[in-house]
Amino acid sequence: MKNKITYFLMVMMSSVLFSCNDLDVAPYNIIQDKDVFGSTGGVTAYMSALYQRLPIEDFRYSAQNGFNNHDIRRALFKNTGEAIQNGSPGITNPATGYWGDAYTCIRYINYLIKVLPENSAGLSSGEIESYLGEACFLRAYVYFALVKRYGGVPIIKEVQSFPEQSLEELQVPRNTESEVYDFIAEDLDVAISKLPDKSIQRGRANKYVAAALKSRAMLFAGSIAKYGQMNASCPAVGIPAGSANKYLKSSYDAAKLLEGVYSLYRKNSDKYQNYVDLFFDATSSENIFVKEYHFPETGHCYDAMFIPHQWVGPQGYGSQCCPTLDYVELFDGLPRNASGHILTKDATNTCIYYNDRMELFQNAEPRLRATVILPGDVFKNQVADIKRGTYVGSISAGIKYTDDLTTNPFLNNNLTARATNAVNNTYTFPAGSLHPGVKIVPCGLSGPFNGNGIGGTISGFGIRKYLDPNKPTDQVRLPNYSTQSWIDIRYAEVLLNRAEAAYELYQNGYTGEGIDYQQDAFVCINDIRDRAGAILLPSQSALNDIQIIRKERRKELAFENKLWWDMRRWRTAHSELNNRLMYVLFPYYVYENDKWVYQRRPDEKGNAARLTFNVNWYYEAIPAGEITKNPNLLPNNPGY
Amino acid sequence: MKKNKYYLHALLFGIMVLNIISCDNLDLYTEPGETLVGTITDKNTGDLIETDQPNGIRIKLEEISWSETPEPLYFWVKPDGTFQNTKVFKGRYVVTPVDGPFFPITGDTVQIQGKTEVNFKVEPFLKVKIDNTVQNGGNMDVYFKISRDTPAYKITDAKIFISTTKFVGNNSFLSNMSGQILSPSINFNGSPAVPDETVLANTHKLSVIGLKGGNRTYYLRVGARTNDNIQKRYNYSEIIKIVVP
Numbered sequence: 001m002k003n004k005i006t007y008f009l010m011v012m013m014s015s016v017l018f019s020c021n022d023l024d025v026a027p028y029n030i031i032q033d034k035d036v037f038g039s040t041g042g043v044t045a046y047m048s049a050l051y052q053r054l055p056i057e058d059f060r061y062s063a064q065n066g067f068n069n070h071d072i073r074r075a076l077f078k079n080t081g082e083a084i085q086n087g088s089p090g091i092t093n094p095a096t097g098y099w100g101d102a103y104t105c106i107r108y109i110n111y112l113i114k115v116l117p118e119n120s121a122g123l124s125s126g127e128i129e130s131y132l133g134e135a136c137f138l139r140a141y142v143y144f145a146l147v148k149r150y151g152g153v154p155i156i157k158e159v160q161s162f163p164e165q166s167l168e169e170l171q172v173p174r175n176t177e178s179e180v181y182d183f184i185a186e187d188l189d190v191a192i193s194k195l196p197d198k199s200i201q202r203g204r205a206n207k208y209v210a211a212a213l214k215s216r217a218m219l220f221a222g223s224i225a226k227y228g229q230m231n232a233s234c235p236a237v238g239i240p241a242g243s244a245n246k247y248l249k250s251s252y253d254a255a256k257l258l259e260g261v262y263s264l265y266r267k268n269s270d271k272y273q274n275y276v277d278l279f280f281d282a283t284s285s286e287n288i289f290v291k292e293y294h295f296p297e298t299g300h301c302y303d304a305m306f307i308p309h310q311w312v313g314p315q316g317y318g319s320q321c322c323p324t325l326d327y328v329e330l331f332d333g334l335p336r337n338a339s340g341h342i343l344t345k346d347a348t349n350t351c352i353y354y355n356d357r358m359e360l361f362q363n364a365e366p367r368l369r370a371t372v373i374l375p376g377d378v379f380k381n382q383v384a385d386i387k388r389g390t391y392v393g394s395i396s397a398g399i400k401y402t403d404d405l406t407t408n409p410f411l412n413n414n415l416t417a418r419a420t421n422a423v424n425n426t427y428t429f430p431a432g433s434l435h436p437g438v439k440i441v442p443c444g445l446s447g448p449f450n451g452n453g454i455g456g457t458i459s460g461f462g463i464r465k466y467l468d469p470n471k472p473t474d475q476v477r478l479p480n481y482s483t484q485s486w487i488d489i490r491y492a493e494v495l496l497n498r499a500e501a502a503y504e505l506y507q508n509g510y511t512g513e514g515i516d517y518q519q520d521a522f523v524c525i526n527d528i529r530d531r532a533g534a535i536l537l538p539s540q541s542a543l544n545d546i547q548i549i550r551k552e553r554r555k556e557l558a559f560e561n562k563l564w565w566d567m568r569r570w571r572t573a574h575s576e577l578n579n580r581l582m583y584v585l586f587p588y589y590v591y592e593n594d595k596w597v598y599q600r601r602p603d604e605k606g607n608a609a610r611l612t613f614n615v616n617w618y619y620e621a622i623p624a625g626e627i628t629k630n631p632n633l634l635p636n637n638p639g640y
Numbered sequence: 641m642k643k644n645k646y647y648l649h650a651l652l653f654g655i656m657v658l659n660i661i662s663c664d665n666l667d668l669y670t671e672p673g674e675t676l677v678g679t680i681t682d683k684n685t686g687d688l689i690e691t692d693q694p695n696g697i698r699i700k701l702e703e704i705s706w707s708e709t710p711e712p713l714y715f716w717v718k719p720d721g722t723f724q725n726t727k728v729f730k731g732r733y734v735v736t737p738v739d740g741p742f743f744p745i746t747g748d749t750v751q752i753q754g755k756t757e758v759n760f761k762v763e764p765f766l767k768v769k770i771d772n773t774v775q776n777g778g779n780m781d782v783y784f785k786i787s788r789d790t791p792a793y794k795i796t797d798a799k800i801f802i803s804t805t806k807f808v809g810n811n812s813f814l815s816n817m818s819g820q821i822l823s824p825s826i827n828f829n830g831s832p833a834v835p836d837e838t839v840l841a842n843t844h845k846l847s848v849i850g851l852k853g854g855n856r857t858y859y860l861r862v863g864a865r866t867n868d869n870i871q872k873r874y875n876y877s878e879i880i881k882i883v884v885p
Binding site: 402634 | 695709711712738739744797810813815817818819823831867868869870871872
C-alpha cells in the first residue's frame with residue numbers, strides 16, 4: 001500500500017516537474033485580447049456590446065427609469081408640455097444618476113483604444129484606423145450624455161488600474177464643462193478623420209454620423225455659453241460667454257459637412273403619407289444614426305404604451321402620454337380666435353358647430369396629422385373615435401360655455417356624466433327629456449373617459465409619430481413586441497442645428513468666411529417647412545427671431561426626446577414651466593343636430609398636473625455614492 | 641461529536657445575547673442641541689431680504705472642527721429673511737448664506753454653542769418697490785419701480801405674484817387661465833431686449849385681471865431678477881393684502 005502511494009507520488013511529481021516549462025500560458029477558458037482585437041469578428045462582437053451600452057435616449061429610455069427599460073410610460077416628453085401623462089401628472093425629473101454605467105462604458109472604450117493596436121495582427125491598417133475612429137465616436141457620445149446632465153465631469157482618457165495606481169491618482173477631480181465639450185469635439189474630429197464615408201454595418205458610425213453628433217454637441221455648448229451663467233462656487237459648470245461663437249461655428253461647420261450626403265425624406269408626393277413613412281423606411285436618405293431592435297430579445301413597447309384605446313392589445317395600456325393642445329396649436333392651418341388659440345366658440349361664448357370632427361383640422365399642416373392622432377382622423381383604417389361626451393340638451397339658444405368650468409351648465413346639466421369605465425357605459429334619455437327612453441353611447445371608443453386601469457386619451461389627442469400602422473392588434477403588447485427602429489439622429493435635426501447655430505452667429509454679429517448666416521438659416525428652415533407642408537417663410541428678412549427656429553424644432557422633433565434638453569440649454573425651462581397647466585381640447589357630439597362642438601380647457605387633472613421646473617435642474621446632482629467613492633467630485637452642482 | 645454540537649449552540653446563543661445587550665449602547669453621541677439663529681439684511685437700508693422658502697436663500701454649514709474640507713449641510717432661510725436651526729452639533733462652523741438674490745459674500749466662522757446668533761449684511765441685486773395700486777373690483781393695476789445700487793448683469797424680468805395665502809412667491813402663486821391674468825410678468829430680455837437704463841428709469845405697470853370676488857383675500861408682491869442670478873431667485877417687494885368685494 002505504502003509503496004503504491006510512493007510510486008504514485010513520484011509519477012505525479014515528475015509530471016509536475018516536466019510541466020513547469022509550460023505553466024505560464026494564457027488560460028484557455030478565458031478569451032484573450034489577441035482573439036478579440038486580432039480579428040474582424042472579435043472586434044465586431046466587442047463593438048456590438050459597446051453600442052448596446054450607448055446612452056441613446058430611445059424607445060427604451062424614460063424620465064423615471066433611465067436607459068434600457070421597458071416601462072416608458074413616463075417618457076421624457078411628458079415633462080416639456082409636448083404631452084401629458086395619464087398616471088403621473090407634473091414633471092418627473094429624469095435625474096436617474098447615470099454615472100457608473102457611463103464610466104464602465106468609457107473604460108471599455110479606453111481599453112479598446114489601448115489594446116487594439118497591440119493585438120491587431122489580423123487586421124488591415126484601414127480597419128485599425130476605422131475602429132479607433134469608431135471608439136472615439138462612442139466615447140464622445142458617452143461624454144456628451146454626461147456633460148449635458150452634470151456639466152463638467154472627470155475626463156478619463158486612459159485605462160485606470162487598481163491597485164497599481166494609488167487611490168489619490170484614481171480619484172480624479174472634475175474638469176470644467178468647456179473642457180469636456182472641447183474633449184468631445186477633439187474625439188469627434190478624430191472620428192471624422194478616421195471613419196469611412198459609409199458605415200461598415202447598419203447602425204454603426206461613419207464619418208458623417210460623427211459630424212452630425214458634433215453639430216448637436218457643439219450647439220449645446222454654444223447655447224450654454226450664451227444663455228447660461230458661470231458659477232463662482234462650482235467652477236465645473238458653466239461655459240464662458242466669450243466662447244459661444246467658437247462652439248456655434250463648430251456646430252455650423254459640422255452640420256455643413258453633411259450637405260449633399262443626406263437629405264430630407266421626400267419619396268412620397270403626398271406630404272402627410274411621406275411624413276408618416278419617414279419613420280419607417282429603412283432606406284430613407286434622412287436616417288443618419290439608427291438603433292434597430294429585434295423580437296424577442298431586444299424590442300420595446302412603444303406601440304403598447306402610446307396607441308389610443310381603440311387599438312390597444314390584449315394587455316391594455318395605451319394613451320399613456322397624450323399630446324397637449326398647447327403643442328397642437330404650434331402648427332399652421334388651424335382656425336384661431338383673436339388671442340391666437342384654436343377657434344371653438346364665437347364672441348358670445350357660443351360653440352361653433354362642425355359637421356365632423358376633422359372639419360376643425362381640414363387645413364392643418366400635414367406634419368401635424370402625421371405627428372398627432374386628431375379626433376376623427378383615420379388610423380389603421382378606422383376612425384379615431386375620440387369624444388368627451390354627448391350634448392343631450394336643447395340647442396335652441398345655442399350651446400354656450402364660459403371658462404368658469406365648475407359652475408358651468410354645459411358640463412353639469414346637459415351632458416352625460418363622464419363615463420366611469422369602458423365605452424359600453426350607456427345613457428338613456430330620462431322621462432321628460434327630449435327623447436325619453438332613447439339609449440346612446442355617450443363616449444368615444446378612444447376616450448376621453450375615466451378608466452380604471454384602462455387608458456383613454458386625456459387630452460383629446462394621441463401620439464401618431466412612430467406608431468406602427470401595420471402592427472396587428474394582438475401584437476401590440478409588451479415586452480419587446482415592437483421593433484420599429486429608433487432614428488437617433490436624422491437629417492432634419494442636423495438642418496435645425498445648422499439653422500440655429502447660423503442664426504445665433506448672425507445675431508451675435510459674427511461674419512466669418514463671408515457666409516450670410518441669416519440666409520443659410522432661412523434656406524434650412526424653408527427646406528424643413530416645405531417637406532412638412534407648412535407655410536414657408538416669405539423672405540430672408542422674415543426670419544427675424546430665434547423663436548421661429550425654436551418653434552420649428554419643437555414641431556419637427558416632438559416625441560423624440562429632444563425638447564427637454566433644448567429647453568435646458570436655452571435656459572428657458574424655468575420660465576416656460578413655472579406653475580404651468582397645459583390645455584386640452586375635447587370634442588362633444590351634439591345629439592340634436594348631428595354635429596360636433598369643441599371645448600378648449602385646462603388639463604382636467606387640475607392643480608396636480610401643473611408643471612414646474614426647479615432652477616437647480618439645469619444640472620443634475622452628482623450621485624451621493626460617487627461622491628463617497630471620490631470626494632474630489634465636490635463641490636456638487638449648484639443647489640444640491 | 642454530538643457534544644460539540646451543543647457547545648456550538650451554546651456559543652451561538654451567547655453571541656446572540658451579547659448582540660442584544662450591546663444594541664442599547666451603540667449610539668453614544670448626544671443628539672444635536674445647539675441653536676443657530678440670525679438674519680439676512682440689506683447692508684444699505686437694514687431691511688430684511690424678502691425671499692421664498694424653499695427655493696430662496698439657503699444657509700450653508702461647513703463644520704471645520706474635524707476637517708478642512710467638510711461636506712456642507714444646508715437649510716432654508718424663512719421667507720422673511722430670518723433663519724433658525726435648533727438641531728446643530730456643537731462645533732466650529734463656517735456659516736454662509738448662499739443661492740439668494742444678492743451679491744455673494746464669504747461666510748463667517750463661528751463657534752456654535754448654546755444659542756448662537758449670526759447676522760449677515762448683503763447687497764441685493766435689485767430692489768423692488770410698489771409705488772401705487774389701483775383696484776377696480778377683481779382687476780388691479782400695480783405700479784412699481786426697480787432700482788439697484790451696483791450695476792451688474794442684465795435685468796431679465798419682473799412678475800406679479802398673487803396667492804390666497806401670505807406665503808406668496810415664486811413657490812406659490814395663482815397662474816393665468818383663459819379670461820384671467822392673475823400673475824402677469826414683463827420680459828426685459830426678449831428680442832429686442834429692453835436696456836437696463838430704461839428698466840431702472842421707468843415706473844412699470846402690470847395689470848391683474850379677473851380675481852374672483854366675494855370678500856376673498858389675496859396677497860400680492862412683485863419680484864424682479866437679473867441674469868447673474870444662478871438660481872433665478874427674485875428680489876421681492878413687500879407683500880400687500882387685497883380684499884376683493
